């Protein structure tokens with residue numbers, strides 16, 4: 256059992272505060288009830304770690320009752336349905352297999368929520384712990400993601416032309432973008448997740464319906480707090496990055512592209528086989544491929560035009576995010592391992608130059624090299640040959656090259672940047 260809320264273990268953490276405003280147009284009774292649910296979550300989360308008791312059963316039942324009470328306070332049919340379904344599963348967790356896919360298929364307009372046992376970070380623990388989170392749909396950002404979805408056939412054609420003619424898309428998952436305003440339990444420990452995959456993160460791996468829920472305000476805050484600050488430290492002029500609201504467009508477009516990128520395969524899918532031999536390595540290369548496919552999708556002419564994405568700005572934002580991920584520790588997180596693979600390739604090919612005091616980035620070389628890496632990985636990893644895939648992982652992954660990791664991370668510095676939520680809903684009297 257964890258003895259602190261922080262992970263991974265470190266001698267010190269840099270914690271930055273982020274305000275989560277309470278939505279001002281929600282029914283005051285609904286706000287109060289949600290606040291109460293957050294407090295209940297904390298109680299259940301703490302008690303579950305220590306014991307099983309009748310008190311716990313009563314608290315879990317109380318949570319179900321609160322969801323029943325909340326439902327009629329909303330007009331949107333899917334929001335109400337989400338609350339009723341959540342109440343049902345909280346009252347009887349054996350119905351998860353039928354109820355969780357139904358929740359993943361909703362399109363709520365007022366409130367999106369999750370309550371119950373939730374997975375932790377990959378690598379932190381295989382167990383799940385009690386959590387809850389509440390957010391409001393973010394329609395402007397959702398529209399950006401919807402443009403990526405509607406132009407996915409064009410993006411696939413573009414990738415077939417640029418990367419591999421036999422790329423094909425397996426069924427993907429839906430995407431729901433929200434602004435988080437309340438969170439408790441495991442999901443509120445460190446580091447903060449800004450995306451959850453449902454129903455997988457609630458323990459149901461195989462589901463006919465799936466969706467990713469993105470906490471957009473958290474994601475964008477991470478960029479502003481850490482990536483933009485890094486740009487200043489590297490001496491970038493202020494006008495090299497657009498304003499926050501413009502950067503959002505790039506980040507959401509790429510991140511949805513990443514999600515869609517996970518569905519792309521060629522020939523026979525060797526990842527299930529690779530996972531059995533080297534699960535960690537297999538996750539890293541899958542994340543890297545998704546990153547790169549997502550990036551290249553943003554270059555599809557219809558996407559770049561429709562979302563007004565400038566190539567140089569896209570390259571710079573991607574580079575900063577890659578650096579942010581990498582510095583979190585390539586051996587600790589699969590997505591940081593994915594950044595490691597990409598960073599090293601770009602470095603070997605001259606797009607990134609590590610100098611004594613600076614890191615130079617050459618955006619004009621970036622896309623040619625990223626397309627080159629994607630072609631290479633698509634050939635080695637998606638060609639259906641397990642041996643070749645394993646050889647690629649051996650050569651390029653961080654966990655198979657620990658000495659190189661030590662050298663580079665000593666140069667770049669590992670970060671333990673975290674955010675802590677100041678949840679204003681907790682000021683609502685109970």
Ligand SMILES: [Zn+2]
Nearest residue numbers: 513517542545
């Ligand atoms: Zn991913």
